Every structure is written in structure tokens, then in C-alpha cells.
Amino acid sequence: MFDFLSEKFSGVLGWLKDKGRLTEDNIEQAEKQVQDALLQADVPYKVVKDFLESIKNEVVGQNIQSELRPGERFIKIVHDKLLEFLGGKNALVLNSFQFPSVIMVMGLQGSGKTTTVAKLANFILNQASKKGKTRRVLLASVDFYRPAAIDQLKILADSVGADFYRPEVTDPIKAAKQIYDYFKKNAYHILLLDTAGRLHVDEVMLEELKQINKLISPRYKMLVLDAMTGQESLSVARAFEDNIGFNSAVLTKMDSDTRGGAAFAFRYELKKPISFVGSGEKIDDLESFIPERMASRILGMGDILTLIEKTEAKIDFQDQQDAAKKFMTGRFTLQDFADQMSMVSKMGSLQKIAKYLPGAGKISPEMLDKSEKEMKKFKATIFSMTKKERILPQILDASRKRRIAKGAGVFVEDVNILLQKFEQSKQFAKMFKKFKP
Ligand SMILES: Nc1nc2c(ncn2[C@@H]2O[C@H](COP(=O)(O)OP(=O)(O)OP(=O)(O)O)[C@@H](O)[C@H]2O)c(=O)[nH]1
Ligand SMILES: [Mg+2]
Numbered sequence: 001m002f003d004f005l006s007e008k009f010s011g012v013l014g015w016l017k018d019k020g021r022l023t024e025d026n027i028e029q030a031e032k033q034v035q036d037a038l039l040q041a042d043v044p045y046k047v048v049k050d051f052l053e054s055i056k057n058e059v060v061g062q063n064i065q066s067e068l069r070p071g072e073r074f075i076k077i078v079h080d081k082l083l084e085f086l087g088g089k090n091a092l093v094l095n096s097f098q099f100p101s102v103i104m105v106m107g108l109q110g111s112g113k114t115t116t117v118a119k120l121a122n123f124i125l126n127q128a129s130k131k132g133k134t135r136r137v138l139l140a141s142v143d144f145y146r147p148a149a150i151d152q153l154k155i156l157a158d159s160v161g162a163d164f165y166r167p168e169v170t171d172p173i174k175a176a177k178q179i180y181d182y183f184k185k186n187a188y189h190i191l192l193l194d195t196a197g198r199l200h201v202d203e204v205m206l207e208e209l210k211q212i213n214k215l216i217s218p219r220y221k222m223l224v225l226d227a228m229t230g231q232e233s234l235s236v237a238r239a240f241e242d243n244i245g246f247n248s249a250v251l252t253k254m255d256s257d258t259r260g261g262a263a264f265a266f267r268y269e270l271k272k273p274i275s276f277v278g279s280g281e282k283i284d285d286l287e288s289f290i291p292e293r294m295a296s297r298i299l300g301m302g303d304i305l306t307l308i309e310k311t312e313a314k315i316d317f318q319d320q321q322d323a324a325k326k327f328m329t330g331r332f333t334l335q336d337f338a339d340q341m342s343m344v345s346k347m348g349s350l351q352k353i354a355k356y357l358p359g360a361g362k363i364s365p366e367m368l369d370k371s372e373k374e375m376k377k378f379k380a381t382i383f384s385m386t387k388k389e390r391i392l393p394q395i396l397d398a399s400r401k402r403r404i405a406k407g408a409g410v411f412v413e414d415v416n417i418l419l420q421k422f423e424q425s426k427q428f429a430k431m432f433k434k435f436k437p
Contacts, residue, residue: 002260002298008037009078009299016071018387027059030074042230042261047085048270054081079299084270086291094220094248095288097124099135099189102180103217106209107224107242108236109197112252112278114141114149116224117194118156119278119286124190125161126284137162140179142172142198142212160283163181163188174197176212200324201239209244221246221372222275227254237270255285263294335390337422338382341375377410378418384408392421394418423424 019026031052038048055077064073074309083089095105103120105113121137128135139157143149150166157164165182167175176193183191193213198205204220213221222245225233240246251263254277267274274289326332332340382390384407389396396404396419398412405412 002254002294004042005037005260005298008033008040012037013299015076016074018145019071022064024073025073027064031055031059033079033366036326038261038264041264043264044231044234044261044269047265050268051081051085054084067103075299076247079295082295086294087267087273087289089292091291092273093290094273096127097190098219100183100187101189101220102183102191102193102218103220103222104193104213104216104218105193105250106195106226106228106240106246106285107197108201111162111197111226111229112250113197113224113226114143114153114194115281116222116250116252116276116278116286117141118160118162119283120199120276121157121190121192122160122283123164123286135189136187137190137192138165138183138186139163139192140165140167140182141194142167142175142179142313143162143194144172144175145196147228149194149196156283162192165311172208173215175213176215180216201236206239206243206421213244220248223249225249225251225262225266227260227277228256229249230262231265234265234269237272239430241270242270246272248273248275250274250276254391255279260298263289267291298327317406332426333391334382334385334393334422335387337425338379338390341379343432373433374417375416377408378421380408381405381410381415381418393422 011032016022016026016030034055035048035052038051039045041167043051058077058081059074062073062077063079064070103118105117107113116185117139118313122137124135124137139153139162141150156165157227165179167178169175169178172195179191179193193212193216196205223240225235225237227233229236237249249266249272251266251274254260254263263274263277266272277287277289279285280285326336381404384404389400389404396415401412401415405415408414
């Protein structure tokens with residue numbers, strides 16, 4: 001998602017971290033690298049300038065050169081500013097919806113509206129089912145311009161298990177009224193309304209949306225922006241804001257080779273929240289936009305929390321919290337290590353999840369493949385241990401190791417490698433915690 005920025009920033013970060021002292025020259029160089037990374041990520045010049053200015057002020061204000069670990073301090077400043085520019089620590093996060101509500105999804109042609117409608121339905125239904133609740137979600141469309149548009153939505157509705165309603169008229173305003181009446185009459189919790197897009201912002205589209213907006217007053221109006229269109233998305237957002245208004249934006253196609261500048265620019269220029277980001281074509285490729293996590297991800301510090309949430313396996317909420325906490329405090333045992341690996345395998349390939357891990361920019365597919373095989377060995381090894389051995393690995397002497405290796409079908413050397421890796425990841429977790437503000 002933020003691979004490009006993450007790779008660049010990790011570079012600056014690594015370079016600075018190793019420095020015991022920072023000269024003015026070092027700082028200037030780091031600032032220059034931050035600036036170049038953002039410009040290359042298609043963040044508008046003015047935004048980059050403001051961002052750099054705010055970092056410079058902090059650097060001078062905090063007098064970081066006199067710090068014991070000036071590199072880390074600098075990274076923390078960049079992190080905090082990124083967070084601020086992406087919406088701040090207390091930004092409203094839309095991870096639950098009020099009922100009953102209408103969610104109207106708007107945007108240009110091909111931006112990803114219909115896909116997003118289905119992803120949102122899936123999100124709402126999944127959240128409800130995790131809590132043991134049922135939600136009645138209705139999908140409908142007023143897009144009569146593209147012949148297959150409504151059928152596309154019907155197929156998606158079926159695939160996520162939401163209801164679908166096809167209006168009997170083809171005038172968008174009258175159809176919106178019919179849809180709304182059907183939603184009310186049948187007491188649905190949520191109506192997700194898909195709308196038509198145009199190639200460019202035009203009067204007809206805006207007028208139509210204005211009228212629909214007036215008619216049904218959706219509680220949530222979401223503007224879908226294609227992250228690949230870069231800075232152009234800003235003028236689209238302004239036109240929608242001036243004419244119809246919206247509560248939040250959904251940035252789609254963040255998985256493509258977009259460099260992530262759109263999120264940065266949108267949030268700073270429009271001062272409006274990004275509620276979700278689309279990270280793929282599949283129905284569950286939708287993530288809540290949480291500024292703090294995005295800032296960490298951009299800096300290559302990973303995003304363990306989103307990774308854990310993404311797990312499709314039904315892991316108990318408390319277990320998730322515990323796992324995250326254990327990892328971040330470095331207080332985890334071999335048993336936790338094995339549990340994490342099991343959780344990881346349930347989530348899919350390492351390729352996909354590596355993006356959320358600290359330092360992700362530097363991992364090659366070959367390394368991931370090797371890790372996948374290694375993980376299997378590790379798990380078998382841990383399963384071959386007794387409960388006590390999993391909690392107190394220091395008791396593992398040569399004879400215990402031989403027994404474990406035999407049980408797992410590996411060599412004693414593999415047991416040693418596991419113990420080494422386990423120790424490393426504990427150290428790593430401690431480091432992660434230090435960077436985490
Ligand atoms: N990679 C990727 N592709 C996406 C994402 N969201 C949507 N798409 C793709 O973008 C294309 C257009 O998506 P639609 O949902 O049909 O877009 P739309 O805004 O409804 O388009 P119109 O109805 O024609 O205006 C499809 O091929 C989607 O699969 C995303 O987050 N990532
Ligand atoms: Mg569509």
C-alpha cells in the first residue's frame with residue numbers, strides 16, 4: 001500500500017539510527033530525503049513544503065542535536081508529523097455504523113464505487129456476525145447509464161449475502177425514492193446506495209446527486225477516490241464538497257503501484273477524514289483508515305494491529321489484543337510464538353502479510369518462501385516441546401533438544417535456530433516498542 005514511501009523512509013530511518021551524533025549537515029540530508037520521497041510519491045509541492053517546515057521547526061525547537069539518540073528523536077518527529085498530517089491521533093475512525101442509515105457512495109467513473117459498496121456491505125455483515133448479531137443490509141443502484149451496472153451490483157450483493165432491490169423506474173431521482181421507500185418499509189438496518197459516475201465532474205451528475213441527496217438525506221456520504229489518479233483527485237474532491245458535501249473519502253486502489261501521495265494530500269488539503277482504503281479487487285480488501293497505523297506503515301514500522309485484525313480466522317477479540325500487547329512489550333513465550341505462526345498461516349501467504357510487518361520494504365519473495373518453510377519447521381519443533389519447555393526455553397539442554405528434534409522430525413541444529421530466532425524476535429519487539437510513540 002505505502003510500499004514506495006515505506007521503502008524510502010525506512011532508508012532514511014536506518015541511516016539515521018546508526019548515527020551516535022547528528023550534525024546539522026546530517027539533519028539537512030535527512031530532511032532532503034524525506035522531501036524527495038514525498039515529492040516522488042506525488043504529494044503536491046505545497047503540502048511537502050508545509051510538512052518539511054513543520055519538521056524543521058520541531059527539530060530546532062527540540063534541539064535534537066543535544067539528544068543521546070538524535071536519530072531516533074528525528075524519526076519520532078517525522079512519525080508524529082506524518083500522523084498529524086494524516087488526521088491525528090484522535091481522528092474519527094469509522095468502524096461501526098449507526099442504524100438505520102443510508103450510505104450513499106459517489107465518485108467518478110471507474111473509481112471503484114460499486115466494488116466499495118459491496119466491500120462495505122461485507123464489512124458491516126462481518127462485524128455484526130463477529131458480535132453474534134444479524135444486520136439486514138440492502139444494496140441498490142441508481143446507475144442507469146451503464147447497462148450492466150445494476151447487474152454487477154446484484155451479483156456482488158449475492159456474493160456477500162446482502163439483499164438487493166431493483167427499482168421499477170429508470171429515472172435516477174424517482175428510482176432513489178422507490179429504493180428509499182423499500183428500505184423503510186422493510187425495516188433494513190443499512191441501505192447502501194450506488195450511484196452513477198462520469199468520466200469528469202459534470203453539471204448533470206452533480207445536479208442528479210444533489211437532488212438524491214435532498215430527497216433521502218443519507219447519514220453517510222462517501223466519496224470514492226481512485227488513489228491512482230494522484231493530485232487530480234483533489235479537484236474532484238473539491239467539486240463534490242462544494243456541490244453536495246460528503247462526510248468521508250474512501251481511497252481505492254491503494255494496492256496498485258500508486259505511491260501513496262493521494263492519502264497524504266487529500267487529508268491535508270481537504271481537512272476531511274478518509275474512512276476506508278481499498279487494497280485490492282477482492283471483497284475483503286477494505287481497511288479502516290487509522291492515521292496512527294498508516295503513519296507507522298509509511299515509516300516501515302509495520303502495522304501489526306491491522307495485520308491481526310485482518311485475520312479471517314475467528315480469533316477472539318481478547319486474544320487479538322493480548323497477542324498485540326505481548327508482541328509489543330516483548331513478553332512472549334515460545335507458545336505465543338507458535339500461536340502467532342498459526343495465526344499467520346491462517347491469514348494466507350507471507351507475501352501478502354509481509355506488507356504489514358516492520359521493515360517490510362526490504363524482504364524479497366525468495367526470502368518469504370524460505371521463511372514459510374522455516375515457519376513450518378518451527379511450529380513442528382515447538383509442538384514437540386512440553387508445556388514447561390515452551391515457557392522456559394532456558395531449560396533446554398542437549399538431551400531435551402535431541403528428544404524435541406526427533407519428535408519434530410528435524411535436526412538438533414534446527415532447534416537451535418528456532419531458539420535463536422525466537423530470541424531475535426523478542427529483541428526486535430523491544431526495539432519496535434521503543435520506536436512506537
Ligand atoms: N486493485 C484494485 N482494484 C480495484 C479496487 N477497487 C475497485 N477496483 C477495480 O476497479 C474497477 C472499477 O471498479 P467499479 O467498482 O466497477 O467502479 P465504479 O466506480 O463503480 O465504476 P462505474 O460504475 O463505471 O462508474 C474494477 O475492475 C474493480 O475491480 C481496489 O481497491 N484495488
Ligand atoms: Mg459502478
